[in-house]
Amino acid sequence: MVRQLDYHAIHEIFSRFREAEAEPKGELEHLNAYTLLVAVALSAQATDAGVNRATRALFQIADTPQKMLDLGEEGLIEHIKTIGLFRNKAKNVIRLSRILVDDYGGEVPSSRAALQSLPGVGRKTANVVLNMWFRMPAQAVDTHIFRLGNRSGICPGKDVDAVERAIEDHIPAEFQQHAHHWMILHGRYVCVARKPKCGVCLIRDLCLFEEKTI
CATH class of the missing domain: 1.10.1670.10 (Helix-hairpin-Helix base-excision DNA repair enzymes (C-terminal))
Structure with missing residues (x-):
C-alpha cells in the first residue's frame, strides 16, 4: 500500500x-533557452557534471540553432563524444536545431506540446525547460x-x-x-x-x- x-x-x-x-x-550550465534545451537533451543517461564539461566550449561557438547547424553533426560530435549515446544525441540536436530555425524563427517555444515534438525531447526535458527558463511550475x-x-x-x-x-x-x-x-x-x-x-x-x-x- x-x-x-x-x-x-x-x-x-x-x-x-x-x-x-x-x-x-539546476546544475546544468546554459546561456539561453536554446543551450538549456540542448544541455537537458544531452543529459539523458549522463551526469550534469559530464555534460557541463562537454558543453562549456561548445556553447561558446554554438549558442543558437543556426550556429549549431553551421557547426554540423561531425563538429558537434567532436565536442560531445565524452557523453553517452553521443552519436544519436548529435543527430537529434542537429534535427531539432533545423526545426527551430525553419518553424520557430530560431526561438525555443514555450509550449510543452511543441517542445515534445522536437527530436530527442521527451516530457522530462520539456518540463525542465518550461520550469527553468519560462518559470512555469512544470x-x-x-x-x-x-x-x-x-x-x-x-x-x-x-x-x-x-x-x-x-x-x-x-x-x-x-x-x-x-x-x-x-x-x-x-x-x-x-x-x-x-x-x-x-x-x-x-x-x-x-x-x-x-x-x-x-
Missing part, C-alpha cells in the same frame, strides 16, 4: 527546503525525485507520470515553482540510493521511510 504524507507534513517539508535554499538552481521527474517521492511519502507513484501528478496534486502551490529542484538536490546529495544520509536529513522526522540509517 502506497503511503502519502498529509498536507501539513508536506507543507512543513517544503518550508524547510525553502528556508535552507530559497532559490534552488515538474521534471527523474530517478532522484522518483526515489525520494516514494521513500518519503511526499509524492508516491508507481511510475514517473504518477509521481508528477502527485507533485501537482499534493505539494502546495506556493512551492510548485521550485519543488522539483529541491527534490532533485535532496535526492542527489542526501536521500541517495544505496545509503541515504538520514542522520543529516532535514526532513527525517517527517519522512515515512522505515529503513532510516543512523
Whole structure:
C-alpha cells in the first residue's frame, strides 16, 4: 500500500527546503533557452557534471540553432563524444536545431506540446525547460525525485507520470515553482540510493521511510 504524507507534513517539508535554499538552481550550465534545451537533451543517461564539461566550449561557438547547424553533426560530435549515446544525441540536436530555425524563427517555444515534438525531447526535458527558463511550475521527474517521492511519502507513484501528478496534486502551490529542484538536490546529495544520509536529513522526522540509517 502506497503511503502519502498529509498536507501539513508536506507543507512543513517544503518550508524547510525553502528556508535552507530559497532559490534552488539546476546544475546544468546554459546561456539561453536554446543551450538549456540542448544541455537537458544531452543529459539523458549522463551526469550534469559530464555534460557541463562537454558543453562549456561548445556553447561558446554554438549558442543558437543556426550556429549549431553551421557547426554540423561531425563538429558537434567532436565536442560531445565524452557523453553517452553521443552519436544519436548529435543527430537529434542537429534535427531539432533545423526545426527551430525553419518553424520557430530560431526561438525555443514555450509550449510543452511543441517542445515534445522536437527530436530527442521527451516530457522530462520539456518540463525542465518550461520550469527553468519560462518559470512555469512544470515538474521534471527523474530517478532522484522518483526515489525520494516514494521513500518519503511526499509524492508516491508507481511510475514517473504518477509521481508528477502527485507533485501537482499534493505539494502546495506556493512551492510548485521550485519543488522539483529541491527534490532533485535532496535526492542527489542526501536521500541517495544505496545509503541515504538520514542522520543529516532535514526532513527525517517527517519522512515515512522505515529503513532510516543512523
